[in-house]
Amino acid sequence: MKRSMSATLGLLMMATQVHAGTNPWDDKTLDPDKRADLLLKQMSLEEKITVVDGLFGSVAKLGGKEIDPVPEALMGSAGHIPGVPRLGIPAQEETDAGVGVATQGNTRDKVRERTSLPAGLATAATWNPEVAYQGGAMIGNEARLSGFNVMLAGGVNLTREPRNGRNFEYAGEDPLLAGTIAGAEIKGIQSNHIVSTIKHFAENDQETGRMTVSAEMDDDQARMSDLLAFQIAIEIADPGSVMCSYNRVHGTYACENDLLLNKILKKDWGYKGYVMSDWGADYSTAKAINAGLDQESAWVFDGVNRFGPDLKKAIADKSVSQKRLDDMVHRILRSLFAKGVIDDPVKQGPIDYAKDGAASQADAEEAVVLLKNDGGLLPIKSGLKKIAVIGAHADVGVPAGGGSSMVYPVGGNAFPGIAPTTWPGPVMFHPSSPVKALKSRLGQTEITYTDGADPAAAAQAAAGADLVLVFARNWDGEAHDEPLDLPDNQDALISAVAAANAKTVVVLETGNPVLMPWVSKVAGVVEAWYSGTSGGEAIARVLTGEVDASGRLPITFPASVDQLAHPQIVNFGQERPEPYSVEYPEGAAAGYKWYDKQNLTPLFPFGFGLSYSAYAYENLTAKEEGGKVTVSFTVKNTGARAGKDVPQLYVGHQGDGWEAPRRLAGWQKVSLQPGESKQVSLTIDPRLLAHFDGKKHKWEIAKGSYELSLGSSSRNFAQKTTVNLEAKAF
Numbered sequence: 060m061k062r063s064m065s066a067t068l069g070l071l072m073m074a075t076q077v078h079a080g081t082n083p084w085d086d087k088t089l090d091p092d093k094r095a096d097l098l099l100k101q102m103s104l105e106e107k108i109t110v111v112d113g114l115f116g117s118v119a120k121l122g123g124k125e126i127d128p129v130p131e132a133l134m135g136s137a138g139h140i141p142g143v144p145r146l147g148i149p150a151q152e153e154t155d156a157g158v159g160v161a162t163q164g165n166t167r168d169k170v171r172e173r174t175s176l177p178a179g180l181a182t183a184a185t186w187n188p189e190v191a192y193q194g195g196a197m198i199g200n201e202a203r204l205s206g207f208n209v210m211l212a213g214g215v216n217l218t219r220e221p222r223n224g225r226n227f228e229y230a231g232e233d234p235l236l237a238g239t240i241a242g243a244e245i246k247g248i249q250s251n252h253i254v255s256t257i258k259h260f261a262e263n264d265q266e267t268g269r270m271t272v273s274a275e276m277d278d279d280q281a282r283m284s285d286l287l288a289f290q291i292a293i294e295i296a297d298p299g300s301v302m303c304s305y306n307r308v309h310g311t312y313a314c315e316n317d318l319l320l321n322k323i324l325k326k327d328w329g330y331k332g333y334v335m336s337d338w339g340a341d342y343s344t345a346k347a348i349n350a351g352l353d354q355e356s357a358w359v360f361d362g363v364n365r366f367g368p369d370l371k372k373a374i375a376d377k378s379v380s381q382k383r384l385d386d387m388v389h390r391i392l393r394s395l396f397a398k399g400v401i402d403d404p405v406k407q408g409p410i411d412y413a414k415d416g417a418a419s420q421a422d423a424e425e426a427v428v429l430l431k432n433d434g435g436l437l438p439i440k441s442g443l444k445k446i447a448v449i450g451a452h453a454d455v456g457v458p459a460g461g462g463s464s465m466v467y468p469v470g471g472n473a474f475p476g477i478a479p480t481t482w483p484g485p486v487m488f489h490p491s492s493p494v495k496a497l498k499s500r501l502g503q504t505e506i507t508y509t510d511g512a513d514p515a516a517a518a519q520a521a522a523g524a525d526l527v528l529v530f531a532r533n534w535d536g537e538a539h540d541e542p543l544d545l546p547d548n549q550d551a552l553i554s555a556v557a558a559a560n561a562k563t564v565v566v567l568e569t570g571n572p573v574l575m576p577w578v579s580k581v582a583g584v585v586e587a588w589y590s591g592t593s594g595g596e597a598i599a600r601v602l603t604g605e606v607d608a609s610g611r612l613p614i615t616f617p618a619s620v621d622q623l624a625h626p627q628i629v630n631f632g633q634e635r636p637e638p639y640s641v642e643y644p645e646g647a648a649a650g651y652k653w654y655d656k657q658n659l660t661p662l663f664p665f666g667f668g669l670s671y672s673a674y675a676y677e678n679l680t681a682k683e684e685g686g687k688v689t690v691s692f693t694v695k696n697t698g699a700r701a702g703k704d705v706p707q708l709y710v711g712h713q714g715d716g717w718e719a720p721r722r723l724a725g726w727q728k729v730s731l732q733p734g735e736s737k738q739v740s741l742t743i744d745p746r747l748l749a750h751f752d753g754k755k756h757k758w759e760i761a762k763g764s765y766e767l768s769l770g771s772s773s774r775n776f777a778q779k780t781t782v783n784l785e786a787k788a789f
């Protein structure tokens with residue numbers, strides 16, 4: 060039906076084809092709103108509907124039947140929205156996601172093999188927006204060279220549930236860190252003159268029940284946490300599109316949620332781009348449209364084509380106004396102009412995988428967090444006789460997270476066949492082997508590999524080695540949450556190996572925090588996350604000390620499940636249970652704020668990570684001028700090696716709507732030679748000194764004293780000072 064409609068339109072429009080570069084809207088000196096208006100005026104009702112009505116780019120299954128995509132769609136892609144050739148409006152070709160150009164699992168074509176960044180959570184662990192930007196620029200370029208002009212990236216849902224299967228796609232538990240990192244990545248993607256989304260808006264904080272659950276959070280607290288992460292990223296990057304999420308908020312689906320879309324996003328934040336639905340997240344025509352949804356994505360997942368013929372009917376019966384349809388189209392065209400999609404059309408071309416692999420590696424290296432290093436076993440000394448490497452298929456590759464964001468690697472899956480082999484699988488290993496990378500650096504050392512399936516055999520292989528590296532992994536992915544325990548008997552494996560050899564270092568490759576019942580028995584722990592295309596090289600470079608361990612935790616590692624704000628996940632294991640609610644009485648006190656408020660000692664706190672060097676913080680001063688608080692201090696490398704440190708500033712205030720004792724207020728990633736000092740100056744975002752008052756509809760800073768704590772994590776402070784602030788509303 061779709062195909063015949065677009066074919067007919069194509070014939071009708073050929074007669075009135077316009078010429079690129081000669082139309083009023085081609086004038087690049089005009090602002091994108093003006094250009095969108097000029098173009099919109101030329102469009103027929105059918106053409107307007109065409110650009111708001113998304114098709115799936117791959118083979119879909121509906122009612123047990125397979126449905127082919129339109130032939131123009133790039134096979135294996137997430138979405139295709141036909142263009143209007145007579146007016147020079149390009150088709151919108153959509154690809155997932157935040158770690159690189161993904162392929163939908165059910166394509167009949169060959170999959171696209173592309174470069175994968177490390178997990179979004181890993182990029183957040185770099186605490187380095189420049190690295191995030193460069194990673195975004197790299198994957199955006201691969202999207203462009205693959206023919207895509209819309210990238211479904213920018214995941215920024217705040218970690219409230221450390222078992223959320225998609226945390227690895229996001230940027231951790233703090234709104235400033237998550238918003239800054241996701242914003243930088245989106246900016247990098249869009250530097251390629253393509254649109255990036257930011258997603259999943261909003262409060263889509265667990266995969267369990269994601270299609271039916273209603274998030275019940277105080278709206279003011281949401282503004283100070285989940286929504287603040289989005290707001291900060293949007294301010295930094297101005298993403299062309301926002302993707303609304305599957306879940307409900309206060310009982311209303313996010314994609315038909317007037318409060319989220321119209322009131323907060325578009326009105327309060329002044330967002331000028333367009334809102335697209337997640338795949339299967341649109342439940343209505345007029346209701347969703349009037350609540351602020353501008354484009355239906357891949358309608359086949361909704362089961363009904365709500366923004367096609369149904370929208371035409373809705374215009375006719377006036378349940379959707381012509382003005383609102385024009386606004387939807389305007390927003391889409393505006394983003395296509397503002398991001399350069401129309402002026403600089405994407406073109407398929409060759410990809411430089413070596414260069415892109417290096418960009419991914421730079422990210423993966425800075426993401427590695429050294430959690431424990433007793434006896435200084437790391438960095439690995441040269442001249443060791445024997446290193447025993449055990450587990451996680453470290454002989455062939457590094458694991459990736461599952462679901463729509465998964466990138467098929469160049470060179471194929473290094474360890475195929477692990478269940479699930481279909482959605483949200485396949486379980487993927489990027490063919491970058493830590494063992495090979497270690498061997499190429501430690502030529503004189505014998506390096507053995509044992510798969511770890513049998514703890515006793517692994518213990519035997521470990522006994523007598525000068526160093527044992529146990530790789531341990533989990534498999535996080537879309538559509539399911541994962542327990543905090545390492546799967547597949549890996550805890551027993553680690554304990555058995557540690558009992559056989561005290562020189563055991565565990566290298567975690569996980570998409571979330573895990574519990575470590577064996578932590579006191581091992582000498583070292585490294586969190587390497589899902590490390591992407593060049594993960595093996597990156598891990599080896601950090602383990603051998605070619606580069607410093609400079610990652611810091613963007614997420615708290617709990618000591619036990621009962622420390623969590625929500626020890627139990629109701630309906631665990633189900634994606635679409637009967638509608639139900641999850642209450643968030645902790646409000647904005649997510650992550651470390653919860654631990655601080657409850658006075659709990661986590662296993663490893665937010666912000667924590669060791670370096671191979673050591674640092675001192677001095678001369679902390681703070682001043683307030685015209686309502687702006689600026690803080691400065693010196694950081695000095697007091698160790699014997701070059702390294703990178705992440706001094707962190709936290710602000711605390713008693714009462715007045717504060718959700719927890721302290722909030723992250725700023726940081727800087729600083730590179731320092733031994734003995735070198737640098738002066739750091741940070742300006743605090745006033746929202747981090749305030750609370751949101753929904754009744755007054757304003758952020759409010761209360762008069763009083765604010766404590767500023769400078770340290771190396773959310774739990775280790777070297778210096779403190781205070782500033783006194785006057786009351787202020789904004």
Ligand code: BGC
Binds near residue numbers: 137155156337
């Ligand atoms: C995911 C989105 C993704 C979309 C298209 C959905 O299942 O939630 O993040 O962009 O599919 O693949």
